Amino acid sequence: YSGNITVSCFAELTEEQTQKMVRAIEEHLPDVRVAGNEEITCPVCLDEIGREDVAKLLPCKHYYHSVSTAAVGTMTRSAAVIAASILFAAMEAAANWWIEVTPASTAPAGRMYHAAVWAPGADGIYVSAGKDRRLMDDLHFYDRTREEHTAVWAPEADGFYVFGGQSNGYRNELHFYDRQANQWTEVTAAGTAPAGRMYHAAVWAPGADGFYVFAGKDRRLMDDLHFYDRKANQWSDVTPAGTAPGSREGHTAVWAPEA
Numbered sequence: 064y065s066g067n068i069t070v071s072c073f074a075e076l077t078e079e080q081t082q083k084m085v086r087a088i089e090e091h092l093p094d095v096r097v098a099g100n101e102e103i104t105c106p107v108c109l110d111e112i113g114r115e116d117v118a119k120l121l122p123c124k125h126y127y128h129s130v131s132t133a134a135v136g137t138m139t140r141s142a143a144v145i146a147a148s149i150l151f152a153a154m155e156a157a158a159n160w161w162i163e164v165t166p167a168s169t170a171p172a173g174r175m176y177h178a179a180v181w182a183p184g185a186d187g188i189y190v191s192a193g194k195d196r197r198l199m200d201d202l203h204f205y206d207r208t209r210e211e212h213t214a215v216w217a218p219e220a221d222g223f224y225v226f227g228g229q230s231n232g233y234r235n236e237l238h239f240y241d242r243q244a245n246q247w248t249e250v251t252a253a254g255t256a257p258a259g260r261m262y263h264a265a266v267w268a269p270g271a272d273g274f275y276v277f278a279g280k281d282r283r284l285m286d287d288l289h290f291y292d293r294k295a296n297q298w299s300d301v302t303p304a305g306t307a308p309g310s311r312e313g314h315t316a317v318w319a320p321e322a
Contacts, residue, residue: 094280095120117284171203213265215274217293224250224291226257226265226276233259233281237291254298257289262312269320275301277308277316284310 094117103112105127112118118126177193188205192198212228222241228234235257237250257263263279273292278285286309288301308314 094118095126117280171201172199174199211261213263213276215265215267217267217272217274218269219272220293224274226291227260227263227279229261233261235259250296252291252296252298255300256298257287258285260285264314264316266316266318268318275316278311278314280312284312286310 096117103126104110105112105118112126120126171190172195174193174195177190177199179188179190181188182204190203190205192200192202212225212234214223214225216223217239220239220241221243222239225238225240226235237252237256239248239250240246241248257276258281260279260281263276263285265274265276267274268290271290271292272294273290276289276291278287286307288303288307290299290301291297292299
C-alpha cells in the first residue's frame with residue numbers, strides 16, 4: 064500500500080502527530096470478525112489474524128489488527144509512519160469507492176426528477192417530491208448521525224431514552240424524547256456515564272425506575288454493567304456477584320419481572 068509519496072508525507076510528521084493520524088484514520092474503517100479457515104497476516108504488525116478475531120477491514124478487502132489507543136501511544140515513530148502510510152493509502156482508495164448504505168426504517172419510494180439537499184446542522188439529507196408513475200409531493204429526511212445505539216421506553220416518564228452508538232466516534236451522551244411534548248432533550252446526569260460504545264444492550268427496570276446498560280464495544284469488547292436512575296438522574300457502576308457473561312457485542316437483554 065505505502066508508496067514513496069505517502070511514506071515521505073508521514074515522515075515529515077512528529078511521532079505524536081503520526082499516532083494521532085493513525086487513530087483518526089481508524090475511526091473510518093469498519094470492525095469485522097474474520098471468517099474462514101485461511102491464515103491471514105496483518106500488513107501492519109505482521110502477526111497472524113485468527114479466525115473470529117475482531118479486525119479492521121480495508122477498502123481493498125484485506126484485514127489488519129486494529130491498533131488500540133494504548134498500542135498507538137507506545138509505537139515507535141518508524142512503526143507509526145508505516146501504519147499510517149498503509150491506512151492512509153487505503154483511505155485514499157476508499158475515497159473513490161461507492162458504499163451501499165442500508166438505513167433503518169422505511170426508505171422513500173423509488174423515484175426520478177426529485178431534489179435532494181444536505182442539511183449541515185442536522186447532519187442529514189432531505190429528499191423532496193419527484194415522480195414514478197405519478198407526480199409526488201412527499202418529503203423525507205435521512206439522519207446520518209448515529210447508529211448501533213439503544214433506546215428504552217420509560218413508562219413513568221411517558222417517553223424513551225437513547226444512549227450510545229457511533230457517530231464520529233463512540234458516543235455516551237443520553238437523550239430523552241418526551242412523547243406528550245414531542246420534544247428531544249439532552250440529559251445531563253450526575254455520576255460517571257458509561258464509556259462511549261456501540262452494539263451494547265440496554266433494558267428498562269420498572270421496579271427501579273431506570274435502565275441498565277451492559278457490555279458492547281468501542282475499540283475493544285466490554286463486559287461492564289451500569290445503571291441510570293431516572294428519579295435521581297444519576298449514573299452508577301454496578302458490580303454484581305457471581306460470574307459475569309463476559310465481554311461481548313451485538314447481544315440482547317430482557318427484563319424478568321418474576322425474577
